[in-house]
Amino acid sequence: MAAQVQQEAALRSVDPSAHDSVRDREIGVEQEHLDRVYRRLEEKIHEAEFLMNDAAKRGQVGTPGALAERDAQVFRAGVHLNRLNNEFEDFLFGRIDLLAGKDGKKGPDGAYTAVEPAEGAIRSDNTADIAETLHIGRIGVLDADYSPLVIDWRAPAAAPFYRSTPVDPGRVVRRRVIRSKGRRVLGVEDDLMRPELTAFLDGHELPVVGDGALMAALGQARSHTMRDIVASIQAEQDLVIRAPAASVTYVEGGPGTGKTAVALHRAAYLLYQDRRRYAGGILIVSPTPLLVAYTEGVLPSLGEEGQVAIRAVGSLVDGAEATLYDSPAVARAKGSYRMLKVLRKAARGALEMPGAPASAPAATGQLAFGDDFGDEDDTQPPVAPASTPTRLRVVAFGRRLELEAPELDRIRHTALSGTAPVNLLRPRARRLLLDALWAKSGAGSRHTDPELAAELRSSFDEDISSEDDFIAFLDAWWPELTPRAVLAAMADERRLGRWARRILNPGEVRRVARSLGRDGLSVHDVAMLDELQAILGTPARPRKRREADPLDQLTGLEELMPVREESQRERAERLAQERTEYAHVIVDEAQDLTPMQWRMVGRRGRHATWTVVGDPAQSSWSDPDEAAEARDEALGTRPRRRFTLTVNYRNPAEIAELAARVLALAMPGSTSPSAVRSTGVEPRFSVVRGGLAKTVREEAARLLDRVDGTVGVVVAMNRRAEAARWLAGLGERVVALGSLEAKGLEYDATVVVSPAEIADESPAGLRVLYVALTRATQQLTVVSQDRDEPDANGVPDLLRD
Numbered sequence: 183m184a185a186q187v188q189q190e191a192a193l194r195s196v197d198p199s200a201h202d203s204v205r206d207r208e209i210g211v212e213q214e215h216l217d218r219v220y221r222r223l224e225e226k227i228h229e230a231e232f233l234m235n236d237a238a239k240r241g242q243v244g245t246p247g248a249l250a251e252r253d254a255q256v257f258r259a260g261v262h263l264n265r266l267n268n269e270f271e272d273f274l275f276g277r278i279d280l281l282a283g284k285d286g287k288k289g290p291d292g293a294y295t296a297v298e299p300a301e302g303a304i305r306s307d308n309t310a311d312i313a314e315t316l317h318i319g320r321i322g323v324l325d326a327d328y329s330p331l332v333i334d335w336r337a338p339a340a341a342p343f344y345r346s347t348p349v350d351p352g353r354v355v356r357r358r359v360i361r362s363k364g365r366r367v368l369g370v371e372d373d374l375m376r377p378e379l380t381a382f383l384d385g386h387e388l389p390v391v392g393d394g395a396l397m398a399a400l401g402q403a404r405s406h407t408m409r410d411i412v413a414s415i416q417a418e419q420d421l422v423i424r425a426p427a428a429s430v431t432y433v434e435g436g437p438g439t440g441k442t443a444v445a446l447h448r449a450a451y452l453l454y455q456d457r458r459r460y461a462g463g464i465l466i467v468s469p470t471p472l473l474v475a476y477t478e479g480v481l482p483s484l485g486e487e488g489q490v491a492i493r494a495v496g497s498l499v500d501g502a503e504a505t506l507y508d509s510p511a512v513a514r515a516k517g518s519y520r521m522l523k524v525l526r527k528a529a530r531g532a533l534e535m536p537g538a539p540a541s542a543p544a545a546t547g548q549l550a551f552g553d554d555f556g557d558e559d560d561t562q563p564p565v566a567p568a569s570t571p572t573r574l575r576v577v578a579f580g581r582r583l584e585l586e587a588p589e590l591d592r593i594r595h596t597a598l599s600g601t602a603p604v605n606l607l608r609p610r611a612r613r614l615l616l617d618a619l620w621a622k623s624g625a626g627s628r629h630t631d632p633e634l635a636a637e638l639r640s641s642f643d644e645d646i647s648s649e650d651d652f653i654a655f656l657d658a659w660w661p662e663l664t665p666r667a668v669l670a671a672m673a674d675e676r677r678l679g680r681w682a683r684r685i686l687n688p689g690e691v692r693r694v695a696r697s698l699g700r701d702g703l704s705v706h707d708v709a710m711l712d713e714l715q716a717i718l719g720t721p722a723r724p725r726k727r728r729e730a731d732p733l734d735q736l737t738g739l740e741e742l743m744p745v746r747e748e749s750q751r752e753r754a755e756r757l758a759q760e761r762t763e764y765a766h767v768i769v770d771e772a773q774d775l776t777p778m779q780w781r782m783v784g785r786r787g788r789h790a791t792w793t794v795v796g797d798p799a800q801s802s803w804s805d806p807d808e809a810a811e812a813r814d815e816a817l818g819t820r821p822r823r824r825f826t827l828t829v830n831y832r833n834p835a836e837i838a839e840l841a842a843r844v845l846a847l848a849m850p851g852s853t854s855p856s857a858v859r860s861t862g863v864e865p866r867f868s869v870v871r872g873g874l875a876k877t878v879r880e881e882a883a884r885l886l887d888r889v890d891g892t893v894g895v896v897v898a899m900n901r902r903a904e905a906a907r908w909l910a911g912l913g914e915r916v917v918a919l920g921s922l923e924a925k926g927l928e929y930d931a932t933v934v935v936s937p938a939e940i941a942d943e944s945p946a947g948l949r950v951l952y953v954a955l956t957r958a959t960q961q962l963t964v965v966s967q968d969r970d971e972p973d974a975n976g977v978p979d980l981l982r983d
């Protein structure tokens with residue numbers, strides 16, 4: 183509540199009488215500053231280049247260390263300018279005007295460190311002078327005299343830009359957001375933190391321009407990619423972004439409270455704080471490829487690439503990419519802890535059917551999902567069980583030795599006792615076979631001299647191990663199993679039934695087996711593959727020698743300039759690809775991870791610090807308690823630091839209010855976040871007339887006319903394909919998506935089709951409907967069919983007050 187009061191006060195504190203001439207003058211002021219920043223950067227490049235040329239001419243290269251430092255300086259300045267010119271639309275985006283501080287201490291970035299104003303900074307007639315002005319940008323730039331021209335947004339001196347509120351303003355009098363493109367300043371928006379104060383800057387009263395930066399940002403049309411919020415991060419969000427990285431930072435908040443945005447900005451902040459530590463990589467786990475695609479531009483816009491991997495939960499295992507959704511019943515079986523027990527049995531049981539394919543069919547790698555949601559009744563041909571050798575025959579010392587099926591079974595059973603990874607037990611099984619054959623041969627009892635007996639035994643082992651029949655037998659009887667092969671083996675209903683006895687019920691066995699017989703992998707299959715990899719283990723292989731990397735040989739600047747930049751990025755990408763463990767793991771939409779997925783993600787952060795963001799009210803997983811247990815297991819005993827975000831920046835109050843009715847049904851007693859703005863546009867209710875397709879198409883077209891940006895049409899999962907057809911020809915601004923795919927995304931306007939259908943499609947359906955209803959930034963239309971039981975105004979039963 184306190185946070186909301188602060189927000190509202192901040193938003194009211196704007197001078198409405200600001201004239202365009204004042205605005206133009208203030209844009210001019212900021213333009214001058216931006217010009218100075220660019221001049222300084224160019225100066226730095228020239229300085230470095232001059233030093234280098236001069237040294238080269240005179241042949242005075244100095245120490246190798248000094249030369250390398252100078253080369254690096256030129257390189258850094260070049261990269262800076264390049265990035266400023268090409269990548270950052272709004273490199274300089276903020277400014278704060280501050281009162282004099284309590285003491286005169288300066289920090290490493292050249293700014294005063296005091297947070298509170300000095301006594302007497304505000305005179306008794308409520309006037310004051312601005313003592314310090316700081317500009318905030320995506321990277322820091324110092325002037326020739328080391329005074330700060332631009333402060334990096336992640337530096338401590340930039341914190342008041344985000345933290346100051348009218349309730350707790352600190353030294354900040356005016357906070358300004360600057361909009362620029364390339365080298366041109368386009369606009370400014372001010373918020374007054376001390377509206378009661380008349381402040382002077384260089385003898386002139388401080389001018390105030392605009393309607394407030396946050397509102398300007400929230401009112402902008404949406405595109406299909408997320409924007410960074412670096413210019414308007416709010417105080418409660420800033421606390422999370424800058425929270426110390428130790429242990430686990432746990433963030434909860436309702437829809438639209440900025441959890442995803444905060445998670446991404448936190449990654450950039452952590453890298454800035456301790457780049458060396460996070461060279462070990464930061465992993466961001468996202469629920470869907472659609473959300474990955476939506477968010478992956480944010481970090482590059484903050485100047486961070488390479489060190490951060492954003493991966494969908496279905497793409498965490500190298501070489502596997504989920505392309506299918508499972509039906510709710512199958513997902514429940516595959517995602518729960520019960521599946522862990524089944525996999526352990528399957529990994530051991532699969533040894534008995536070595537004919538299983540070595541790998542399942544390759545995934546397509548597309549972002550689209552298959553259309554098998556709810557198709558449990560499709561019949562799939564069962565996979566024919568392959569045979570296991572049931573007898574071992576070898577010849578030793580001129581005698582034929584045999585082991586029959588019961589003996590082989592006993593040996594396998596002994597070899598498999600314990601929990602060691604199955605693939606690592608092959609040497610043990612081999613030894614047990616040799617022991618049994620040796621016993622059969624009776625040779626051991628013929629020699630009483632232990633030394634002679636040992637020698638004989640050793641040559642017996644050597645002879646047999648090199649026999650082709652024995653090698654072929656071992657390969658067939660104890661093959662090296664791959665996770666894919668075991669998963670494929672589980673597609674056989676009879677086998678799966680054996681492995682899942684008393685764990686899954688017969689209906690679950692049938693459905694899971696059928697789902698595993700399809701082409702392609704589901705998100706839940708990927709977690710199973712990862713678990714199997716851990717259960718099976720990878721036998722050690724002889725190491726390949728690493729090829730010499732020509733980059734390791736580079737020393738001179740000519741090579742450094744053009745080659746190094748490109749190749750370092752390539753190398754970072756390669757390393758990121760190869761990485762399986764991370765220094766920090768950020769889990770977005772954490773409420774959706776199943777126990778099996780938590781185990782998979784946990785393996786990637788065994789030694790990591792964590793940031794976990796989520797909203798239990800949006801969970802599409804049916805058993806939250808089981809998931810919480812798995813989460814706690816993955817995070818271990820690390821201490822938790824908890825934050826709650828309370829303000830909804832996405833939905834106008836009119837939409838948030840409607841969604842809150844569903845929240846009351848989905849999670850009675852929970853509170854929804856308070857919407858930061860209202861648009862005066864109530865949600866629209868439309869009842870199907872002349873067919874569902876026609877109605878939805880008309881409503882989507884209507885919204886396309888009313889908003890500048892995107893329109894999302896959210897349908898139950900099994901209607902995705904037909905919904906895409908309904909919208910054909912309406913253009914790229916409109917998309918159809920299944921209820922589960924809507925997670926984390928947002929649109930200017932949405933059409934939610936048949937709330938009852940979405941609510942009924944899974945045990946977590948009401949929470950999924952809550953997600954669907956909270957995707958719009960401006961307008962929402964709800965289309966009802968008969969099963970929604972709309973009233974005279976078209977309001978469906980589920981959404982009535």
Ligand SMILES: Nc1ncnc2c1ncn2[C@@H]1O[C@H](COP(=O)(O)OP(=O)(O)OP(=O)(O)O)[C@@H](O)[C@H]1O
Nearest residue numbers: 399411414415416437438439440441442443831926
């Ligand atoms: N401080 C801010 N300034 C400007 N825009 C903001 C701010 N905070 C959040 N937003 C915007 O609000 C919207 C919602 O943010 P985000 O998607 O991060 O919320 P969320 O909590 O992850 O939502 P959900 O739980 O529904 O996925 C985004 O458009 C984001 O850019």
